[in-house]
Amino acid sequence: MDFNFTEEQEMVRDGLSRLVREQYDWETRRGAVESDAGWRPEIWAQLAELGILGMPFSEEDGGFGGGAVDAMIVMEEFGKGLVVEPFLPTVVCAGGFLKHAGTDAQKEEHIGGIVDGSRVYAFAYAEPRGRYDLADLQTTAKKDGDGYVLNGHKAVVVGAPWASHLVVTARTSGGQRDRDGVSVFVVANDAKGVVRRDYPTVDGRRASEVYFENVSVPTDALIGEEGGALPLVEQVADEAVAALCAEACGAMKVAHAMTVDYSRQRKQFGVPIGKFQVLQHRMVDMFTEYEQSVSMTYLATLKLDAPEKERKRTASAAKVRIGQAARFVGQEAIQIHGGMGMTDELAIGSYFKRLTILNSEFGDVDHHMKRHIKLA
Amino acid sequence: MDFNFTEEQEMVRDGLSRLVREQYDWETRRGAVESDAGWRPEIWAQLAELGILGMPFSEEDGGFGGGAVDAMIVMEEFGKGLVVEPFLPTVVCAGGFLKHAGTDAQKEEHIGGIVDGSRVYAFAYAEPRGRYDLADLQTTAKKDGDGYVLNGHKAVVVGAPWASHLVVTARTSGGQRDRDGVSVFVVANDAKGVVRRDYPTVDGRRASEVYFENVSVPTDALIGEEGGALPLVEQVADEAVAALCAEACGAMKVAHAMTVDYSRQRKQFGVPIGKFQVLQHRMVDMFTEYEQSVSMTYLATLKLDAPEKERKRTASAAKVRIGQAARFVGQEAIQIHGGMGMTDELAIGSYFKRLTILNSEFGDVDHHMKRHIKLA
Amino acid sequence: MNLEFTAEELAFRDEVRSFIEENYPKHLGDAGMREDMSPEDMVAWHKILGEKGWSVPSWPEQYGGTGWTPTQRYIWLEENARVNAFMPLPFGVSMVGPVIYTFGSEEQKERHLPGIRSGDVWWCQGYSEPGAGSDLASLKTTAVRDGDHYVINGQKTWTTLAQYADWGFFLCRTDPDAAKPQEGISFILIDMKTPGVEVRPIKLIDGGYEVNETWLTDVRVPVENLVGEENKGWTYAKFLLAHERSGIAGVARSKRAVEKLREIAGKELLDGEPLIEDLDFARKVSQLEIDLAALEITELRTLAGEQAGKGPGPESSILKIKGTEIQQRLTELTLEAVGNYGAPMYGQIEDAGSNQYPIGPDYAQHSAATYFNMRKTSIYGGSNEIQRNIITKMILGL
Amino acid sequence: MNLEFTAEELAFRDEVRSFIEENYPKHLGDAGMREDMSPEDMVAWHKILGEKGWSVPSWPEQYGGTGWTPTQRYIWLEENARVNAFMPLPFGVSMVGPVIYTFGSEEQKERHLPGIRSGDVWWCQGYSEPGAGSDLASLKTTAVRDGDHYVINGQKTWTTLAQYADWGFFLCRTDPDAAKPQEGISFILIDMKTPGVEVRPIKLIDGGYEVNETWLTDVRVPVENLVGEENKGWTYAKFLLAHERSGIAGVARSKRAVEKLREIAGKELLDGEPLIEDLDFARKVSQLEIDLAALEITELRTLAGEQAGKGPGPESSILKIKGTEIQQRLTELTLEAVGNYGAPMYGQIEDAGSNQYPIGPDYAQHSAATYFNMRKTSIYGGSNEIQRNIITKMILGL
Numbered sequence A, B: 001m002d003f004n005f006t007e008e009q010e011m012v013r014d015g016l017s018r019l020v021r022e023q024y025d026w027e028t029r030r031g032a033v034e035s036d037a038g039w040r041p042e043i044w045a046q047l048a049e050l051g052i053l054g055m056p057f058s059e060e061d062g063g064f065g066g067g068a069v070d071a072m073i074v075m076e077e078f079g080k081g082l083v084v085e086p087f088l089p090t091v092v093c094a095g096g097f098l099k100h101a102g103t104d105a106q107k108e109e110h111i112g113g114i115v116d117g118s119r120v121y122a123f124a125y126a127e128p129r130g131r132y133d134l135a136d137l138q139t140t141a142k143k144d145g146d147g148y149v150l151n152g153h154k155a156v157v158v159g160a161p162w163a164s165h166l167v168v169t170a171r172t173s174g175g176q177r178d179r180d181g182v183s184v185f186v187v188a189n190d191a192k193g194v195v196r197r198d199y200p201t202v203d204g205r206r207a208s209e210v211y212f213e214n215v216s217v218p219t220d221a222l223i224g225e226e227g228g229a230l231p232l233v234e235q236v237a238d239e240a241v242a243a244l245c246a247e248a249c250g251a252m253k254v255a256h257a258m259t260v261d262y263s264r265q266r267k268q269f270g271v272p273i274g275k276f277q278v279l280q281h282r283m284v285d286m287f288t289e290y291e292q293s294v295s296m297t298y299l300a301t302l303k304l305d306a307p308e309k310e311r312k313r314t315a316s317a318a319k320v321r322i323g324q325a326a327r328f329v330g331q332e333a334i335q336i337h338g339g340m341g342m343t344d345e346l347a348i349g350s351y352f353k354r355l356t357i358l359n360s361e362f363g364d365v366d367h368h369m370k371r372h373i374k375l376a
Numbered sequence C, D: 001m002n003l004e005f006t007a008e009e010l011a012f013r014d015e016v017r018s019f020i021e022e023n024y025p026k027h028l029g030d031a032g033m034r035e036d037m038s039p040e041d042m043v044a045w046h047k048i049l050g051e052k053g054w055s056v057p058s059w060p061e062q063y064g065g066t067g068w069t070p071t072q073r074y075i076w077l078e079e080n081a082r083v084n085a086f087m088p089l090p091f092g093v094s095m096v097g098p099v100i101y102t103f104g105s106e107e108q109k110e111r112h113l114p115g116i117r118s119g120d121v122w123w124c125q126g127y128s129e130p131g132a133g134s135d136l137a138s139l140k141t142t143a144v145r146d147g148d149h150y151v152i153n154g155q156k157t158w159t160t161l162a163q164y165a166d167w168g169f170f171l172c173r174t175d176p177d178a179a180k181p182q183e184g185i186s187f188i189l190i191d192m193k194t195p196g197v198e199v200r201p202i203k204l205i206d207g208g209y210e211v212n213e214t215w216l217t218d219v220r221v222p223v224e225n226l227v228g229e230e231n232k233g234w235t236y237a238k239f240l241l242a243h244e245r246s247g248i249a250g251v252a253r254s255k256r257a258v259e260k261l262r263e264i265a266g267k268e269l270l271d272g273e274p275l276i277e278d279l280d281f282a283r284k285v286s287q288l289e290i291d292l293a294a295l296e297i298t299e300l301r302t303l304a305g306e307q308a309g310k311g312p313g314p315e316s317s318i319l320k321i322k323g324t325e326i327q328q329r330l331t332e333l334t335l336e337a338v339g340n341y342g343a344p345m346y347g348q349i350e351d352a353g354s355n356q357y358p359i360g361p362d363y364a365q366h367s368a369a370t371y372f373n374m375r376k377t378s379i380y381g382g383s384n385e386i387q388r389n390i391i392t393k394m395i396l397g398l
Helices: A007-023 A026-034 A041-049 A068-081 A087-101 A104-115 A230-265 A277-302 A308-337 A348-358 A365-374 B007-023 B026-034 B041-049 B068-081 B087-101 B104-115 B230-265 B277-302 B308-337 B348-358 B365-374 C007-023 C039-052 C070-082 C090-103 C106-118 C233-243 C251-267 C279-307 C315-337 C346-352 C367-378 C384-396 D007-023 D039-052 D070-082 D090-103 D106-118 D233-243 D251-267 D279-307 D316-337 D346-351 D367-378 D384-396
Strands: A121-124 A140-144 A147-158 A165-171 A182-188 A194-200 A206-218 B121-124 B140-144 B147-158 B165-171 B182-188 B194-200 B206-218 C123-126 C142-146 C149-157 C167-173 C185-191 C197-202 C211-222 D123-126 D142-146 D149-157 D167-173 D185-191 D197-202 D211-222
Touching (some): A007 A041, A007 A068, A026 A348, A068 A087, A068 A230, A087 A104, A087 A230, A147 A165, A182 A206, A230 A277, A277 C384, A277 D279, A277 D316, A308 A365, A365 C279, B007 B041, B007 B068, B026 B348, B068 B277, B121 B147, B182 B206, B182 B230, B194 D346, B230 B348, B277 C279, B277 C384, B277 D384, B308 C279, B348 D367, B365 D279, C090 C123, C090 C185, C090 C233, C149 C185, C185 C211, C251 C315, C279 D279, D039 D106, D070 D251, D149 D185, D185 D211, D185 D233, D251 D279, D251 D316, D279 D316, D316 D367
Parallel strands (some): A121 A165, C123 C167
Antiparallel strands (some): A140 A147, A165 A182, A194 A206, B165 B182, B194 B206, C142 C167, C149 C211, D142 D149, D142 D167, D167 D185, D197 D211
């Protein structure tokens, strides 16, 4: 039993922490978020330089031999700074598919570009009527000669406007919610027939509705087994869940610290509001929620390689616990900030919004609670 | 729209309030509860004298022409004093069956004894494996010549040790949980084959496991329609729910007042604990819960004669809301009383215990929430 | 004891209902829930009501009130909520109007009440100051007498919709040496076009601009704009805060919103079934409905008390706490219901004018913005913590 | 970073597991959950552990400790919880023992430590006084020096299981004129058979008698029973409160209790199906399991910190708050699960000796009493409100 990071991990964390502190203050972030691009490719290049983008890949695949704990460290620091650059879809999701199921040729083609920052990915899994069910797919991929033809509509694909490639789940057989028949493809974002409608999200990122209109892809666009990829999708989604939990921890930590700090400075009736016992105890409860979230994030991260049922159940437990914590911490942070918390002039609102939306990504509390129950 | 009581109702309330204040202080109650009998027949006689036991019956049936609002008033005052005498099973339940479905002969036989206090009833509806489902009956009543033969086991029949008669639900046909086939009988508590095991309950009352071992009853023991009595049972159970809600309001009111009072006297760190903001706000929340409970009790009571679906939905809504309030008020009352609240030396513990058990009588929060949902 | 309306009340309800059906502007649609109304839309119904004589029901009849009983006013709100009408803004009708007809001069009444009734004059409120929050008495804006004018300097914040306002009512400190912070404050009406008044919108976390900061720099205001006595403004301010309690709980609106939530949850799917049939979600909706039913009866009990001549007491703090909790929960469940489509920032998308493809269902639009926006309700109007302090003092006596 | 045990730790676990399997008294059964144990039952396992040398694992080895790492101690608790063992009472082992070996004289160590280790001497705690609650420093019991004795007068309360105690440790005021309430307090050991010591059981709301009031009337205690320095008792008291943190969260016990709850909910029926398959009930159980998993890792992180030499800090207040919340919730859900059979007062029924018919299923017995009893956990040991005050000061720095 060991809860320490390795020396390398501590170094990565320190480096990232410095980057966020020095280049990702909230005003700068806001400028980038409101710019036309909506993100900063130069930050992405720096992440590549620092080796962050290659960290979780094995050395033979061109990475630095890290794993889930490293992704957790990265995501927690990103959460602290509300970093919008698409580490999760690119490294955790696309990277995850490639690591677990990519052929040598696929690894060769994609991983290098991820590691050096030249390729950016988005993960197109959700559909308009599918809620959080990864198998609820109306997007189809029909075998056609040497390849497949994709048709369908993917909802709220985070990072798609920035992506060079999309990882797409589609149905090669079976009924709309069958566990069998799910396949995964990687598609160039500028492929013929890929139609996007891009938009900003309330938590400062960019996303798209993505329509596949007779998009032809070659056979080697298929990652993993044709029609048998649901377990793979679930594995990657659980890895994404663990990463989101880490991001939430980072955001909660800062939101809590900002709130305590604000309560020290802000006076009402001649007294700093941090002297009111009701607010003190609520800030204690925020801290407790944060600490429990860190614990659950550790647990979910360390169980990502456990047997399937244990992995799933732990990931869902973490998403439930962090979802509840994120809701409480976010709402209380605004309440304790009072009117100022409602304005776009303080950073706290951005933390609240990210904590809100994060809560529904890859399944909300109810979704994961049901999954936890089913796996009892 | 009118939330006032009539002059008569105010008088009844004042009279009861005086009785509870003068003869039902907590020490005296404890003495009675711990006595062999477990209740005070002399209080019962006084209630008869005051006309309380006859209040909800029509004048032609020998009563005083009151209704559900009157029962509410009585139960709220009883809640304040934690009165254990069996008004609910006798007047609300048995009385309810007779009012709604009794033949003239049945009314003649039973109501007089209720009104003058000579007869006491218990309502044997729950079964060991039936939880809160009124139709989940393994007790059977088989047609036998001119009457019926009852067999079965009724669970936690409150007031049975004190009762002269039992009102019993039994199945005359159908499967274990069918809506059809439910019948209601009134049986003398000393009839041959009625076997009881009596015991005290944690909230200061007496109850029994009642076994029916080939108990023969005549045809006129049947109240209401043979095999079609479930709607009648549901009506009476909803009336009992409204009465329990009123009792809970009375108990919550006193528990809250005791807690506020205690917080004024009890000092810690040299300050009355009622000066600590965290406890103040919690006592505010207790008060709010109480006020919302009063509102829901009014609503449920006033809707007892509404169309079936509206009546059921409102009764369930009230039981949910009061159940949640009773839990919160009871737990917080103990917590704010601290160690003293844990002892049997203060009355508050008795209020907590009654509020706890009341919560499961005639269905707990989950049961009524599901019923509310189904009736949406 | 009964919950029924009298025959007269039922007749009144029918009258109100048909009036609304015939007159409520069709183009406003579901206006009571929209985040993006034009200022013209916001006063459209007010102006129609002004002509009908129903724009200020709770005022004394001599000033244009309707003389309705509290029950009739309740029915009035209910019927408006049925079509989700956008009600007249409170700043004139419920706030400054009552102060003027109670404490103002005859001249002030003649000058200001007609415009409030008709909806022609838009008012805003200058109470809060930066850093003061619920602690109104700590205000710093000064009004210094200079001949027959006050010269006003200071900064106000959270002045809701001040960007459209013709007039504002402001609390200003006229005696800086008063013994207590509540003393030495005056209640002054300011024409928002006076030189030195500057309004700057504050962007809120939902992306909207419904509140402002208002700078007052050497603003010269005629002394006849002082309401009541100099240095007694705190009395009028408290009167104003306590005055318009009916509707504080927002019951009628929330009831409509629950219906809307049920509709949405009937369209969203979970495992291919309507979300509303999912026990988890249904439970949350039922809980809301139950809490709302309790709140409604609590409000009716308060109304009945008023009808019997008891003024609304500190119990209205309960209405505020529970009412806002329910409103917030409603928006939260709506956001939850729409799933992934809570994330898009719809406001900005519409600005772009694109309509090539829809983004999610109509009802998902602004669900996140509305949720974010409604966090304000437990902060403003005396935060819910302050309401609990009030109950602690006034009801528990601690 | 990993959660695995080392090979040594796994071997240790196996050793512990077989020792427990072979030696834990069969007749105690599910003792860790029973409400009605005899005093002999309560020390039975302690005595066996004393012989094995495992009764005081966390003590320094020179005084009989095992030298186990925090992880080993965690494994030890886990394994005991597997059979739901009734662990040695804390008053000697975790409370007075560490005070004696840290601050006591050599003579005190020789005299008292062996009896604590072996389980032969039963200790009780005389900290709280009537009306003082979590405010220990306000104590009024006095110890006045008279030759080579202290004469002690006062009243203690909540002295758990004092009715069986041989010895007690008491906080007494030796300097009534001390500047601060925490000063002038001494830590004194009292033989409970000394004349003037009177113990009266307090009946609790669950019907049981686990705590007492203890009257001390002119109790003469030899001065050599003073631990450490006179007037420095507050230091030792704080040391005691902070010392034994491991296990404060009760994780191992709660894990076992969740299993038990699942069993019960598997037997109870709702609509003819096992209650555990009901989504509402299953959700509550899952929530408990999830909260418990989070708490367990939090405890392990604290343990790991201890292993790395960091003393347990104010984070242990989190363990106390969450641990007791979970324990209380567990008993509440058990009561909920058993439905109507929560009502019977089983304790009193058994007294009657009747066994003609059973009353409800075995597992329903005492479910209400246990729920009532466990309300104490958020009150004692520094109420959960006090714990939040501690975190406010020590971690938030407010």
